[in-house]
Amino acid sequence: MLIDFWYEFASTYSYPAAMRVERAAAEAGVELRWRPFLLAPIFGGQGWSDSPFNIYPAKGRYMWRDLGRICAAQGLVLKEPVRFPQNGLKAARIALVGADEGWIAPFSRAVYLANFAGQKDISDDAVLAGILTELGLDADAAMARSQTPDNKTRLRAQTDEAIAKGVFGAPSFTVPGAGGDELFWGNDRLEDAIRWARRS
């Protein structure tokens, strides 16, 4: 019983998903894998050079209102980010280091809080180093490792894997199965994905 959680640090609805996914999976007894990836190559393939929430203003206005309702219901602070979308590349590379070293979950949550509650620039090295230090980690070592060619390649490969699984937005959840992965898109689908994993 396994679920892959595909997320991008710039993604608005990934914020409430990231803040609740670990507890939801644990309560259901489902193993969880944190899978950061990048939306830019996917959106680029759809002809978008910006977030669809910026390209389509009515959709964007609704999204912020809807996200506000969701965060309020979940007890999460939501403040207008310093810019939208932010560049989550460095944070995603660091998260992959955290996947190996066992701190990807708290690091990812801290990055989302910095972006959507703390009004911090998550592409700023000092902000990322601060998050790592707060978690009791060696920030310099983690950031150095995140910038190795191997780790950069790994993030590209993970994005390619997401695309191969049919992922077109974030957050997404995939549940491995005999007939291929079952895809669920959106914070709203977390519970469905967990149910699917439990019956697989």
Place this chain on the structure above:
Amino acid sequence: MLIDFWYEFASTYSYPAAMRVERAAAEAGVELRWRPFLLAPIFGGQGWSDSPFNIYPAKGRYMWRDLGRICAAQGLVLKEPVRFPQNGLKAARIALVGADEGWIAPFSRAVYLANFAGQKDISDDAVLAGILTELGLDADAAMARSQTPDNKTRLRAQTDEAIAKGVFGAPSFTVPGAGGDELFWGNDRLEDAIRWARRS
């Protein structure tokens, strides 16, 4: 306690919403208004001359799979429509006549079943007349009334009203309030919209 249900007969996720909205509203003691409108002018304003589910294939593939899961859970038949999207213009005009005459709900459900379960062409006069006749109505009279200039203008005005309320997709729900309408987008948001109406 009132909820407006904004729907388009071509819209896939409007199908499960239309099939359950009346019962959900009634159980919650919330008044329901059926508000057909057209997506084409809205999508056109976003630069789309086709459904986004056709323009973005990965999103389209996911939508059909996701809709399949939703329909299965709701006990609804889902069969590939004769084309996607279908032209819901005539059906929407007839539905407005039904709003005056008290049969908009069963007519709308029958059109969705014809489109998404019955593999019928819902832009075909014979199909629409058949639906009206099945409901015990005078099909010729209803169709004639639906084609009057006044009724055509009314559908355009209703679409303009949807746009003014921020609607950008279907199904949507709006709840009138002192500070303006609260907008909810998607079949998933029906329960939230009903809760909002109950506390307004």
